[in-house]
Amino acid sequence: xxxxxxxxxxxxxxxxxxxxxxxxxxxxxxxxxxxxxxxxxxxxxxxxxxxxxxxxxxxxxxxxxxxxxxxxxxxxxxxxxxxxxxxxxxxxxxxxxxxxxxxxxxxxxxxxxxxxxxxxxxxxxxxxxxxxxxxxxxxxxxxxxxxxxxxxxxxxxxxxxxxxxxxxxxxxxxxxxxxxxxxxxxxxxxxxxxxxxxxxxxxxxxxxxxxxxxxxxxxxxxxx
Amino acid sequence: xxxxxxxxxxxxxxxxxxxxxxxxxxxxxxxxxxxxxxxxxxxxxxxxxxxxxxxxxxxxxxxxxxxxxxxxxxxxxxxxxxxxxxxxxxxxxxxxxxxxxxxxxxxxxxxxxxxxxxxxxxxxxxxxxxxxxxxxxxxxxxxxxxxxxxxxxxxxxxxxxxxxxxxxxxxxxxxxxxxxxxxxxxxxxxxxxxxxxxxxxxxxxxxxxxxxxxxxxxxxxxxxxxxxxxxxxxxxxxxxxxxxxxxxxxxxxxxxxxxxxxxxxxxxxxxxxxxxxxxxxxxxxxxxxxxxxxxxxxxxxxxxxxxxxxxxxxxxxxxxxxxxxxxxxxxxxxxxxxxxxxxxxxxxxxxxxxxxxxxxxxxxxxxxxxxxxxxxxxxxxxxxxxxxxxxxxxxxxxxxxxxxxxxxxxxxxxxxxxxxxxxxxxxxx
Numbered sequence: 001x002x003x004x005x006x007x008x009x010x011x012x013x014x015x016x017x018x019x020x021x022x023x024x025x026x027x028x029x030x031x032x033x034x035x036x037x038x039x040x041x042x043x044x045x046x047x048x049x050x051x052x053x054x055x056x057x058x059x060x061x062x063x064x065x066x067x068x069x070x071x072x073x074x075x076x077x078x079x080x081x082x083x084x085x086x087x088x089x090x091x092x093x094x095x096x097x098x099x100x101x102x103x104x105x106x107x108x109x110x111x112x113x114x115x116x117x118x119x120x121x122x123x124x125x126x127x128x129x130x131x132x133x134x135x136x137x138x139x140x141x142x143x144x145x146x147x148x149x150x151x152x153x154x155x156x157x158x159x160x161x162x163x164x165x166x167x168x169x170x171x172x173x174x175x176x177x178x179x180x181x182x183x184x185x186x187x188x189x190x191x192x193x194x195x196x197x198x199x200x201x202x203x204x205x206x207x208x209x210x211x212x213x214x215x216x217x218x219x220x221x222x223x224x
Numbered sequence: 225x226x227x228x229x230x231x232x233x234x235x236x237x238x239x240x241x242x243x244x245x246x247x248x249x250x251x252x253x254x255x256x257x258x259x260x261x262x263x264x265x266x267x268x269x270x271x272x273x274x275x276x277x278x279x280x281x282x283x284x285x286x287x288x289x290x291x292x293x294x295x296x297x298x299x300x301x302x303x304x305x306x307x308x309x310x311x312x313x314x315x316x317x318x319x320x321x322x323x324x325x326x327x328x329x330x331x332x333x334x335x336x337x338x339x340x341x342x343x344x345x346x347x348x349x350x351x352x353x354x355x356x357x358x359x360x361x362x363x364x365x366x367x368x369x370x371x372x373x374x375x376x377x378x379x380x381x382x383x384x385x386x387x388x389x390x391x392x393x394x395x396x397x398x399x400x401x402x403x404x405x406x407x408x409x410x411x412x413x414x415x416x417x418x419x420x421x422x423x424x425x426x427x428x429x430x431x432x433x434x435x436x437x438x439x440x441x442x443x444x445x446x447x448x449x450x451x452x453x454x455x456x457x458x459x460x461x462x463x464x465x466x467x468x469x470x471x472x473x474x475x476x477x478x479x480x481x482x483x484x485x486x487x488x489x490x491x492x493x494x495x496x497x498x499x500x501x502x503x504x505x506x507x508x509x510x511x512x513x514x515x516x517x518x519x520x521x522x523x524x525x526x527x528x529x530x531x532x533x534x535x536x537x538x539x540x541x542x543x544x545x546x547x548x549x550x551x552x553x554x555x556x557x558x559x560x561x562x563x564x565x566x567x568x569x570x571x572x573x574x575x576x577x578x579x580x581x582x583x584x585x586x587x588x589x590x591x592x593x594x595x596x597x598x599x600x601x602x603x604x605x606x607x608x609x610x611x612x613x614x615x616x617x618x619x620x621x622x623x624x625x626x627x628x629x630x631x632x633x634x635x636x637x638x639x640x641x642x643x644x645x646x647x648x649x650x651x652x653x
Binding site for chain 2: 085
């Protein structure tokens with residue numbers, strides 16, 4: 001028996017051979033990240049956990065290309081209990097179809113987890129972004145199962161303090177803010193070892209008006 | 225037997241007055257409910273329903289499955305029934321009265337099946353009963369053996385004609401029951417109730433009746449109203465349920481009613497429930513796809529939204545739209561979660577932050593620069609927005625993009641009037 005026969009036989013599992021995720025994957029829009037994700041993108045029927053030190057470091061921009069693509073389908077995009085207001089003009093500028101966006105504001109933690117599970121399981125959403133206040137392993141396992149049943153990209157944003165704990169999510173990323181970009185470290189992915197950190201360039205703000213001295217000036221409504 | 229004699233025999237005897245009107249109404253409602261099993265339902269008052277099931281046997285998977293479903297459905301509504309299957313309505317009626325769950329499939333077998341029935345199942349009047357006893361006739365088989373002319377002469381021609389109709393020798397057309405166009409039903413509770421789970425059990429029965437009625441009429445309901453009656457002088461509590469899409473799914477309606485009931489504060493114990501289907505519309509059954517559909521059908525989206533709104537409140541679930549306004553906090557608005565509505569037009573084409581704070585956050589100032597988690601570095605270029613003088617919510621601000629020490633990009637502004645303070649309005653996430 002030589003090495004070729006061993007490799008071709010079913011007894012040997014190669015450590016870097018990804019199985020594409022069941023349900024497919026949605027490309028994230030960032031080539032450096034897609035190269036590391038199984039299936040080449042966000043897993044379309046599972047839970048993704050994104051760990052952040054705090055909100056507002058670039059996590060939404062990371063999701064925007066995938067959300068824009070999913071909003072062109074015939075299913076909803078749901079935001080469950082967002083920490084701030086997702087700004088409609090900015091979402092539209094990023095290419096998201098606003099007629100498919102849904103905001104859900106639960107009042108209590110029990111209502112929030114119920115709404116999240118119902119939304120993941122219903123099969124009516126292409127993507128669900130959630131900011132649960134407290135979610136332990138049991139809850140995450142239920143959400144993972146619900147995302148599989150509903151064939152929906154479920155994304156849960158949690159504090160980076162939970163990075164050390166184990167989690168049943170199919171994909172775990174940790175984000176770190178960097179100069180003019182975002183550092184992404186993959187803590188867990190199906191069929192592979194942890195990878196990263198990868199630095200993604202994000203063009204999150206452009207100069208909002210011409211520098212002083214140029215001729216063009218924009219006129220806004222002025223007081224009479 | 226007199227009432228006091230019965231009470232002497234059995235100590236704990238519950239006595240209820242016979243309400244013929246209520247029984248007639250209940251029979252009519254059951255006939256409407258039974259319309260989901262067959263299009264031809266006849267009433268045989270006071271206690272029987274005749275269902276013509278020749279066309280339904282195959283759809284429901286055979287005689288025994290059909291009878292089992294009917295029996296279970298009646299049990300859910302709180303009734304017990306004896307049933308029988310026969311080729312003629314009169315034979316089925318007599319066999320059901322006699323008990324024994326008979327099943328006769330061919331006309332030729334009818335005579336043999338009817339023979340052992342006691343003549344009491346035919347409900348003879350007093351004179352006929354006395355005559356039959358005097359003649360020594362106890363079973364139907366005895367009657368069938370006697371010559372027809374003699375029977376007709378003694379018991380009346382009607383008797384012989386009934387036997388002929390039962391055996392299939394003469395036709396026996398029965399008028400079909402047509403359910404009314406509107407649906408109203410009510411349930412009197414045996415004792416005043418405050419527990420919402422008991423109320424839900426009663427409402428579930430009413431919803432099952434509604435489901436059967438809707439199925440029979442190929443209709444669906446879009447608005448329901450439930451009235452909870454209390455003892456006078458407390459006025460009845462009304463509960464109105466409006467649906468995004470018409471439905472006749474009993475489980476879905478019961479779920480929505482459960483959510484509403486749990487959040488309802490009752491002023492007094494409830495004595496009676498009434499259900500009124502307000503808006504009915506035609507909804508034929510959907511065709512199933514030959515291959516499994518890729519995703520959930522559109523009706524599932526409406527049900528899911530209704531479930532969320534029933535539990536979290538109508539205003540907790542909404543969509544987004546853009547508004548043509550230069551003021552950033554008014555450039556967006558809520559929208560009802562209906563797909564396909566336009567998203568509005570944009571009037572500012574510069575990049576805006578993805579996160580907007582619900583209310584601008586005042587920032588401390590150090591050395592003339594705003595401070596938030598460390599000193600902020602302002603990027604060159606600013607956007608001046610002065611707008612809103614027409615509705616007394618005018619703003620005059622200079623917007624900047626600022627970067628924190630850790631690299632987070634913020635959208636801050638400085639007031640141009642008043643205290644000229646710095647505020648944080650959004651995060652470029």
